[in-house]
Amino acid sequence: MTLLQIFFAYFATMMTVLSVLVVTRKNPVHSVLLMLFLFVHIAGLYLFLNAEFLAAIQIIIYAGAILILFLFVIMLLNLRKEETENRFQKQWQFALGAGAVLVIFFIMIVSKITVFPPLGEYSIEAIQSEGAMMTIGTVLYTRYLLPFEIASLVLLVAIIGAVVLAKRRIQ
């Protein structure tokens, strides 16, 4: 096992264990904190894959905004730990079966792809010569300008929708 493979094995093991813990905790605050730990590991994996900008974006947006939103909602709804109720639905065995079928399907079929499209021109050296952020910025503002503007509209709709849905109605 080379050093790279040992690093990847650490990241993969931690990500699997943390995701299992996230979906099985009784206390939703524990789930959110474990998910924060998971997102930091995902950002580490992005650094491993030569995507430094995405690693920073992952931590800033997911860990810094979305999880804070989850924590605020948990605090606002005043959710207690589910002490006596069931965590899982009545038919959780079917969910386990569905997840198992899905993972077996993916491992047996999708991971054995052998025919790839021809390699692009953004090799590691080409990205590192300009810097990851410069490369993404150049492509994002020239070739993907329309999706960028549409993403800004999506965020505008989300802001307006969230305010309208959650505001207090003065009777």
Place this chain on the structure above:
Amino acid sequence: MVPLSWYIILSAVMFSIGVFGFLARRNLIIIFMSVELMLNAVNVSFVAFSHYLQSINGQIMVFFIITVAAAEAAIGLAILIAFYKNNPTVNSDEINLLKG
């Protein structure tokens, strides 16, 4: 050298755990977090392909997926808060007003 199939298997395992959490939990907050887990699994797959096929499109796609996931989490939680004012529960099997 880490083969690409390892990244795909990791993404598949995370996605399946997200599917299990989405289908098996009662708490709506945990269900939302399982959706975010599934989106992150797909992000890992996109970035891995972007690295191994020497393309930048995977990273751009992840950029947009993170944007849409943030918007969807905000609106989903706003809907949950709006619903909680009428019926103070977050368990999905107690939300059954339309049940025949």
